[in-house]
Amino acid sequence: MQNTVNQSIMPVTTKINNNGHLEIGGCDVVELAETYGTPLYVFDEETVRKCCQQYKEAFSSYSNVSTLFASKAFMTQAICAILKDEGFGLDVVSGGEIYTASSANFPMNRCYFNGNNKSSEELELALETGIGRITVDNFFEIDLLNSIAQSKNIQVDVILRITPGIECHTHEYIQTGHLDSKFGFDLTQVDEAIELIKERCPNLNLKGLHGHIGSQIFETYVYADLVEVIVAEFARIRDKFGITLEEMNLGGGLGVQYISEDDPPSIYEIAEVILTALRQNLVKYELPEPKIVVEPGRSIVSNAGVTLYTVGSSKQVPEGKKYVAVDGGMADNPRPAMYQAKYYGVVANKANEEAAETVTIAGRYCESGDILINDAELPETEPGDIICIYCTGAYNYSMSSNYNRVPRPAGIIVHDGQSDVIIKRETYQDLISLDVIPERLKKNNCHLV
Numbered sequence: 315m316q317n318t319v320n321q322s323i324m325p326v327t328t329k330i331n332n333n334g335h336l337e338i339g340g341c342d343v344v345e346l347a348e349t350y351g352t353p354l355y356v357f358d359e360e361t362v363r364k365c366c367q368q369y370k371e372a373f374s375s376y377s378n379v380s381t382l383f384a385s386k387a388f389m390t391q392a393i394c395a396i397l398k399d400e401g402f403g404l405d406v407v408s409g410g411e412i413y414t415a416s417s418a419n420f421p422m423n424r425c426y427f428n429g430n431n432k433s434s435e436e437l438e439l440a441l442e443t444g445i446g447r448i449t450v451d452n453f454f455e456i457d458l459l460n461s462i463a464q465s466k467n468i469q470v471d472v473i474l475r476i477t478p479g480i481e482c483h484t485h486e487y488i489q490t491g492h493l494d495s496k497f498g499f500d501l502t503q504v505d506e507a508i509e510l511i512k513e514r515c516p517n518l519n520l521k522g523l524h525g526h527i528g529s530q531i532f533e534t535y536v537y538a539d540l541v542e543v544i545v546a547e548f549a550r551i552r553d554k555f556g557i558t559l560e561e562m563n564l565g566g567g568l569g570v571q572y573i574s575e576d577d578p579p580s581i582y583e584i585a586e587v588i589l590t591a592l593r594q595n596l597v598k599y600e601l602p603e604p605k606i607v608v609e610p611g612r613s614i615v616s617n618a619g620v621t622l623y624t625v626g627s628s629k630q631v632p633e634g635k636k637y638v639a640v641d642g643g644m645a646d647n648p649r650p651a652m653y654q655a656k657y658y659g660v661v662a663n664k665a666n667e668e669a670a671e672t673v674t675i676a677g678r679y680c681e682s683g684d685i686l687i688n689d690a691e692l693p694e695t696e697p698g699d700i701i702c703i704y705c706t707g708a709y710n711y712s713m714s715s716n717y718n719r720v721p722r723p724a725g726i727i728v729h730d731g732q733s734d735v736i737i738k739r740e741t742y743q744d745l746i747s748l749d750v751i752p753e754r755l756k757k758n759n760c761h762l763v
């Protein structure tokens with residue numbers, strides 16, 4: 315089967331140009347660093363679009379599929395514009411994500427609102443924007459949503475999030491489908507949730523079930539298991555309540571290649587496993603074809619993004635490691651410190667040079683754990699070199715912080731030799747823009763800029 319975007323570390327347009335520099339999206343990466351400064355998030359539009367198209371194609375043999383992007387992986391107005399164009403919907407999980415999508419004129423009926431503790435304000439905002447579905451997570455939320463819908467005198471389409479009891483071998487922080495999980499209804503609670511909706515919630519229309527089993531998944535069979543659990547629930551619900559559910563949402567989770575040892579399945583393989591299991595189980599339980607929804611996040615944007623850093627100081631520990639420090643680190647990419655995530659990096663201005671040393675690429679933040687890559691094989695580095703770390707498009711910007719009061723990097727998109735800012739670089743002024751000094755503390759010792 316053909317390879318897909320999630321199976322390679324680099325954006326699809328990556329090259330080395332005649333200057334021996336790395337090139338992405340037709341742009342010389344070293345020139346991008348000069349123009350926009352570093353650290354810099356760079357997104358390759360072609361990679362994102364190609365990945366979206368591969369998802370569409372992979373599921374094209376089934377007539378009723380919705381593909382959503384889990385926007386928690388990377389959310390800005392520009393990515394909304396691209397996904398809208400590619401016919402995707404969004405999985406949103408907060409008022410902020412809803413606001414961003416609606417401010418970008420995203421078709422809100424293509425959005426699903428997920429989360430284990432949505433506030434009344436967030437639910438109201440979701441309904442006001444005309445959101446497509448709410449994925450209801452718990453009993454408290456069923457009552458809350460119904461009372462909000464009643465007060466607005468509207469009907470709301472909901473799906474129930476269940477905990478399917480499937481374990482996959484990913485990092486324990488990003489597993490969600492096993493039984494002891496904070497998300498969703500345990501399978502033993504589904505009937506009670508349906509009774510509650512049927513009997514006491516006239517403003518909620520139950521459309522289907524949702525199951526998400528985790529993230530950065532390399533095993534394909536877990537998706538067949540998930541389909542089987544959900545179809546069996548559909549049959550049980552039909553038999554017990556006489557309700558034929560119309561829709562199953564299988565969450566996201568497909569893994570990507572961060573380093574050469576990673577071997578994720580292709581998008582086509584995952585789709586085939588899902589569709590085969592679906593067809594078999596629909597026959598087994600004599601059910602009509604439901605709409606299926608998938609909501610990948612990481613696999614859509616991860617390999618499209620790289621981060622550029624400038625090398626500054628370095629330190630050779632006597633008879634120990636060599637540390638090469640860059641101008642970013644754990645605040646723009648918290649994943650190595652949080653999940654021991656591994657990345658691959660190159661020196662963008664020495665892209666043709668052979669590796670000459672093994673170094674530890676250290677961040678600039680005040681914490682010993684702020685290491686981006688251990689044991690990177692690089693050509694000899696010197697201050698001013700540009701290091702490009704691959705596969706930083708997912709869960710980097712969206713999980714970034716201002717730790718040490720460092721402004722967040724800018725983000726740009728590259729396409730056919732053109733580059734455009736999609737996220738402005740934060741300034742010191744931005745950092746203090748939300749600070750307030752109470753009058754009683756002002757006295758005369760504060761110098762205000």
Ligand code: LLP
Pocket residue numbers: 384386387405428488490526528529530565566567568609610611612613649653708709713
């Ligand atoms: N749907 C639901 C309900 C989810 O909870 C998630 C991710 C997704 C879809 C998208 O999953 P993906 O295709 O991206 O694997 N911060 C972590 C990842 C947390 C994922 C949380 N849920 C990381 O940096 O690895």
